Amino acid sequence: MATEDKNRATAAAILPLVGGAANVSSIAHCMTRLRLGLHDRSLVQDDALKAVPAVMGVVEDDTYQIVLGPGTVARVTPEFEKLVEEGKAEAPAPAPAGAAPLTAEELAAQGAEMKAARKAKNATPFKLFLRRIANIFVPLIPALIGCGIIAGLNGLLVNLEWLPSVTPALAAMASGFMALIAVFVGYNTAKEFGGTPILGGAVAAIIVFPGVANIEAFGQKLAPGQGGVLGALGAAVLAVYVEKWCRRWVPEALDVLVTPTLTVLVSGLVTIFGLMYVAGEVSTATGDFADWLLSNGGAGAGLILGGFFLPLVMLGLHQALIPIHTTLIEQQGYTVLLPILAMAGAGQVGAAIATYFRLPRNESIRKTIKSALPAGFLGVGEPLIYGVSLPLGRPFITACVGGAFGGAFVGFFNQLGDAVGSTAIGPSGWALFPLLDGNHGLGATIAIYAGGLVVGYLAGFLATYFFGFSKGLLAEFNVSQEEPAPTATPNPAPAAQKAPASV
Secondary structure, eight states, X not given: OHHHHHXXXXXXXXXXXXXXXXXXXXXXXXXXXXXEEESOGGGOOHHHHHTSTXXXXXXXXSSEEEEOOTTHHHHHXXXXXXXXXXXXXXXXXXXXXXXXXXXXXXXXXXXXXXXXXXHHHHOOHHHHHHHHHHHHHGGGHHHXXXXXXXXXHHHHHHHHTOOTTTHHHHHHHHHHHHHTHHHHHHHHHHHHTTSOHHHHHHHHHHHHOGGGGXXXXXXXXXXXXXXXXXXXXXXXXXXXXXXXXXXXXSOHHHHHHHHHHHHHHHHHHHIIIIIHHHHHHHHHHHHHHHHHHHHHHHHHHHHHHHHHHHHHHHHTGGGGGHXXXXXXXHHHSSBSHHHHHTHHHHHHHHHHHXXXXXXXXXXXXXXXXXHHHHHHHTTOOHHHIIIIIHHHSHHHHHHHHHHHHHHHHHHHHHHTTOOEEESSSSOOGGGGXXXXXXXXXXXXXXXXXXXXHHHHHHHHHHHHHHHSOOHHHHHHHSSOTTSOOOTTOSSOXXXXXXXXXXX
């Protein structure tokens, strides 16, 4: 009961600071963030919102994103939704003082204009495309994590020859979702692109149907699952366009019969005699390229991937990697890219620890670091990114240096033939240990990944401690909150100084 009260209290503290229930147009959440659509961004009280104890930071994108952390966001969101519903039911938004009440049509038009203005400010075609890709795959991450951990547990029991009567059941639990992941991708794709979700799933199901083994395309027999998630994505997008075409031309009286039939028939034939083969070739090439890249340039590739992942996250471009991770997991059982990219978080942790020692008089930033480090070790980097390194500037760059060295370490062992992979996407840091898998035994895989984390921590710490702070930056930030700010900088870095209130 106490936990429920805490979650509701957090939701109740956030709601008035985002303009109240009337200002909220949509509510959603991902693994760590409460994502809100807002009618009027100017009503949000950013500084007060960051001061809410459970709030780790805020991010402004297509939606207004409040970082609450994993677990917490899944519990606070339902309470927030209830409060918004109650608020809207109790009191409609009042009209501005001295103005004539708006009609429903005028209010709707005003809201649409605000929403369009916000989207136009931040949206580019490429970012919108990546956001759609993320919306397709992110809902699948909990199942990938759960099944991945069960797969790891099953592998451990098999290697130890324990519980032989239980391991087949665990194998079924771990593999069932992956065997049908194309169906879920097709469903989510159709939903995201404005079609009927179940039709997208129905077309994607063709890819995993065992009977396709009796069909020949491009001079060779098809294999169940050929094309995988990429084929499912393409098939569902095609189904959406066929469905929309049917809605325009098929008479309403026949729509319920003709539209779904033509959608499945046309997109299904194209999938069987075209997309499955093409997507299969692309998927195979993706896996082969990842293997080649790490086998031939492992250390260098790891250096680049680990070093540039934090900037990719900041720009939202990391979403482009989700289908690649999923394809590798589907093909090989694990993705070799994620353990390397996870080193970026290790560099971030090392940079934060160095910042703690370099700013001994700034109780504010040190408090943020102490509060955010546990989440950082578990792979949740937003509190440290938005509360510490990014506002300070140079420590963000040195954190990337730490990630580069950690990535190079893991990549080097891949080059030697010791593949280190993850059976699911989502977690990183210490939280990735239960999901690790490789080609040379679990012990070696864990040792290499742990070594990469240690290298990332040390490199991030050393780079930040010795190169992360100029004399001017130290003079500006290594001061107590009780001391007056230096006269040369009357308004020192408000984002960094206010960050401690966000944890």
